[in-house]
Every structure is written in structure tokens, then in C-alpha cells.
């Protein structure tokens with residue numbers, strides 16, 4: 001079943017005295033129940049804006065979509081009160097920076113207990129006195145059911161000594177522990193979908209691997225779906241069932257992870273794949289895509305990637321087409337409207353690039369070593 005179904009999402013930030021910022025432009029995104037769906041793309045491609053649109057946390061932005069359904073209900077038709085219920089109970093969000101997302105003056109146990117109470121499936125009295133005590137003497141109601149549930153959740157997310165950790169404040173914990181606390185807090189509302197925006201980006205690789213493992217395991221165990229935002233295709237390969245690739249506000253390609261990795265269709269996806277060790281060409285060099293993404297207000301017509309694409313040709317200034325590569329695997333690239341199996345070379349001059357668009361031909365050979 002499709003849990004989240006977004007069609008043709010556009011998000012624009014009005015800017016006083018400057019051009020508006022069309023951050024997201026025509027994005028389709030489907031997350032199936034229980035799956036881990038990766039949302040990947042370089043910095044500025046619109047991943048976080050898309051994520052926040054799901055929580056309706058985009059103050060001041062103009063949001064439009066042909067469809068924006070969660071479990072078949074239009075999220076943008078809900079009242080703010082109904083939305084508060086959705087946030088936490090149905091959809092929970094995990095951010096990159098737990099230190100700023102968590103309350104600094106409340107023990108982590110209390111914070112998780114609060115989510116559990118808000119969700120309302122623990123039975124405990126909540127009279128004024130206990131409410132005041134809870135609020136001002138944080139961490140002391142260790143006999144309450146919500147507190148016990150908080151400790152349980154800390155244990156669930158792999159924290160050793162959950163009783164002790166529950167009584168600490170966020171700044172007393174390591175970065176990895178704080179991310180785990182935030183995941184525990186997300187699970188406190190028993191959501192069906194977790195939106196995780198680069199949950200491990202700030203951590204070192206071993207801690208990151210442990211947390212990604214844990215997330216994968218938790219989604220499996222609780223049947224929770226996750227939209228996992230990352231700029232790292234290596235993380236997608238390890239963790240995700242399916243993936244949507246974004247570039248400069250648009251979706252370039254989406255499909256099951258195996259389809260995308262075995263048979264990438266869009267030159268942008270092919271370029272990204274060269275930057276992860278397992279997929280890089282056998283000469284051992286890791287290459288990034290030369291150049292950088294345009295600012296939203298300076299995006300070219302048609303395909304936003306065309307100025308960096310080694311296979312760009314004149315049709316690329318037309319609106320993005322949609323090409324079905326395989327069942328569930330779709331790319332938005334003009335090469336495929338010209339015939340199947342186009343030649344895309346990141347290592348030498350491309351026929352189309354050199355014949356049709358002389359402006360890009362020396363980009364096709366430039367590579368940049370990013371890692372050893």
C-alpha cells in the first residue's frame with residue numbers, strides 16, 4: 001500500500017526585493033508502507049524542503065501539489081489541530097542535529113515520555129499536581145508508565161544503561177547517543193512513517209553504520225516506513241528498498257534500489273554512482289560530477305542538469321519528459337525519447353555532447369578525486 005503519495009509538488013519561497021526561490025519544482029514521491037525509501041541528491045537539490053513539506057513545516061512558502069496524500073488523505077486539507085496529531089502520531093521526523101532539536105533543559109527520558117503521553121496509549125493519571133511536578137521536577141516521575149516506556153525505547157534503540165541515560169540532559173551525551181535518543185523519541189508516538197533528514201551525516205563512519213543498522217532493524221521490527229534523506233548513495237545501497245534521485249528541485253530518476261544501481265538511466269544518477277567506492281570505474285579513482293548545481297532562481301529551462309551533463313543535446317531545453325525504464329523504474333531524461341540505450345560517457349567525449357553541444361565537451365573528461 002502506498003503510504004505517502006505526492007504528485008507534482010512545487011515549493012516556492014517568496015523573497016523580498018529579489019527573485020522568488022522555486023526550491024522544489026514538480027516533484028513526485030511515493031513511499032510504500034513499511035519500506036525504506038531513499039531521497040538522494042547533492043546539496044541544495046530540495047530534499048529537506050520536500051521533507052518539511054510532508055510535516056507542513058514550511059512557514060511563508062507557497063506549496064502546491066496535484067496530490068499530497070498520506071494514507072489516502074490530503075495532508076494539506078487538514079486543520080492545524082489535525083496536523084499536530086499527524087506529527088508524532090503518524091509521521092515523525094528525525095533531524096541531523098539532535099542537539100538543537102532536543103530540549104536542553106529537560107532530561108532525555110522526560111522528552112521521550114512526553115511524546116509517549118501525547119500519543120496517549122499509556123494509562124496514567126495526569127492531574128494538575130503531577131503535571132506540574134512533571135514539568136518542573138523533570139526526571140523524577142520514574143514510576144510513571146510513560147517514563148517506563150521511555151526507558152524501554154532507549155533500550156530499543158540500542159542505548160546501554162537506558163535507566164541512567166534517561167536521567168541525563170542532551171549535552172551530556174555523545175553525538176551518536178543523541179541521534180539514538182531522537183530516534184527513540186520518534187518511535188514514542190508509534191508512527192507509520194519516519195522522515196529522517198540526514199540522521200547520521202554529522203557522525204563518524206562507524207557510529208553512522210551502527211545507527212543505520214539500528215534504523216533498518218527498527219523499521220523491520222515495527223513495520224515502520226522511512227523516508228531517508230541523504231547525499232550519500234553508499235548509504236542508499238546499504239539501507240534503502242527504493243530511491244528517488246533529486247537534482248535542483250526536480251526528480252531525475254526513481255525506482256527500486258537494485259534497479260537504480262544495476263541499470264542507472266539518468267546521466268546524473270550515473271555521475272553520482274561514480275562517486276561511491278563500490279560503483280566507481282576500475283581505475284580506482286573516485287570522481288565527482290564536475291561543476292555545481294545552479295541556484296533555483298538561475299535554473300535553465302528544461303532539464304536543470306543540462307549544463308553539467310556530458311550527453312546534453314538541443315532537446316534538453318524542453319520540459320522534462322518521463323520515461324519508464326522498467327516496472328517501477330522511471331527516469332526524466334530526453335535521451336530516452338530519442339531511442340533506447342543512449343550512450344552516456346563520463347570518461348571521454350560523448351557523441352551527442354561533442355556533436356550537438358560543444359559547450360560541454362571538456363567537462364566530460366574532468367574528474368576530481370575526492371577520497372583515497
Ligand SMILES: Nc1ncnc2c1ncn2[C@@H]1O[C@H](COP(=O)(O)OP(=O)(O)OP(=O)(O)O)[C@@H](O)[C@H]1O
Pocket residue numbers: 013021022023024041042043044045046047048049050231295296
Ligand atoms: N526558507 C527558505 N527561504 C529561501 N530559500 C530556501 C529556504 N529553504 C530552502 N531554500 C532553498 O531551497 C533550495 C533547496 O534547499 P534544501 O534545503 O531542500 O536542499 P537539500 O537538498 O536539503 O540540501 P542539503 O543537502 O544541503 O541539505 C536551496 O536552494 C535553498 O537555498
Ligand code: NI
Pocket residue numbers: 047048049197
Ligand atoms: Ni537538507
